[in-house]
Amino acid sequence: QKEVEQNSGPLSVPEGAIASLNCTYSDRGSQSFFWYRQYSGKSPELIMFIYSNGDKEDGRFTAQLNKASQYVSLLIRDSQPSDSATYLCAVRRPGGGNKLTFGTGTQLKVEL
Amino acid sequence: KAGVTQTPRYLIKTRGQQVTLSCSPISGHRSVSWYQQTPGQGLQFLFEYFSETQRNKGNFPGRFSGRQFSNSRSEMNVSTLELGDSALYLCASSPRGGPDNEQFFGPGTRLTVL
Numbered sequence: 487q488k489e490v491e492q493n494s495g496p497l498s499v500p501e502g503a504i505a506s507l508n509c510t511y512s513d514r515g516s517q518s519f520f521w522y523r524q525y526s527g528k529s530p531e532l533i534m535f536i537y538s539n540g541d542k543e544d545g546r547f548t549a550q551l552n553k554a555s556q557y558v559s560l561l562i563r564d565s566q567p568s569d570s571a572t573y574l575c576a577v578r579r580p581g582g583g584n585k586l587t588f589g590t591g592t593q594l595k596v597e598l
Numbered sequence: 599k600a601g602v603t604q605t606p607r608y609l610i611k612t613r614g615q616q617v618t619l620s621c622s623p624i625s626g627h628r629s630v631s632w633y634q635q636t637p638g639q640g641l642q643f644l645f646e647y648f649s650e651t652q653r654n655k656g657n658f659p660g661r662f663s664g665r666q667f668s669n670s671r672s673e674m675n676v677s678t679l680e681l682g683d684s685a686l687y688l689c690a691s692s693p694r695g696g697p698d699n700e701q702f703f704g705p706g707t708r709l710t711v712l
Contacts, residue, residue: 520701529688529703530641537698583653584629584692584701587692588641 487512500597505562509575512556519551519558520576520586523569530574533560539569547589565596590591600625602691602704610710616677619707623670623691629653630672631701633662635686644687647672676709684711 491510499505509519522530536542536549536558546555548561558575562569574585603622611617621628621681631654632644643656647666664674676683692699 498606525657529686529706532700535700571609576641582701583646583648584631584690585643585646585654585656586631586633586641586701587643590640595678 487498488529488589489513489587490575490589492573492575492592494590494591497592498595498597499565501565501567503565505565505569505594505596507560507562507573507575507594509536509558509560509589510556511558511577513577513579514553514556516556516577518578519549520578521547521549521558521560522574522576524572524591525574531575543545562594565594567596567598570596578591600699602688602689602702604689604704604707605695606707608708608710609706610712611679612712613679613681615679615680616675617709618675619689619702619709620707621672621674621691623672623689623704624647624693627691627693628669628670629692629694630666631692632672632674633688633703634658635688635706636684642687644674651677679711681711684709 520535521533524530530558542549546563550559572591574591575589631646631647635641646654678703686706690701692701
């Protein structure tokens with residue numbers, strides 16, 4: 487079982503719709519969870535991170551964490567073509583300092 | 599506030615050579631982590647330096663090494679380059695440790711080994 491799992495996609499959504507990206511993790515003791523966006527040929531850009539159960543909202547983005555189910559998701563409201571990118575989920579475990587373990591990413595395509 | 603900077607942005611080397619990559623973190627950040635990104639393996643953690651000390655290390659051979667200076671700038675070195683070392687090398691900057699700690703990536707250095 488991979489430590490961090492994401493559906494590779496592509497996930498296609500129409501412009502203006504809600505895109506839902508999911509991530510599961512295997513280590514129940516994981517502390518904090520990160521979502522990065524990566525455009526082709528560019529470096530990952532931090533969207534948001536969450537470390538408490540529940541929802542965290544920032545603009546059009548909402549991260550949802552359910553530690554009991556070992557599940558974290560990212561919702562993108564009012565999706566725009568500029569949101570088309572690969573979304574990487576990353577997990578930090580206790581005792582690992584700032585080491586992040588990444589999933590393989592989900593490719594999102596927002597269609598006009 | 600300036601972001602994370604990495605130099606050089608692109609490098610072409612031949613097998614057997616060595617290479618040194620540099621990373622300057624965001625001002626005030628004390629932690630620098632290095633990652634390797636390849637199409638096949640994705641993003642993999644190399645090592646982290648915090649206050650000039652290596653705090654964590656990933657599963658990479660000893661040819662990969664790093665260090666951090668007193669001004670938090672970090673370098674990583676790869677000796678005896680192999681074709682499989684061709685990758686995007688990313689450094690990430692964090693202010694400190696702890697679960698509420700953000701981590702920001704630099705633009706990366708793209709290394710091609712011929």
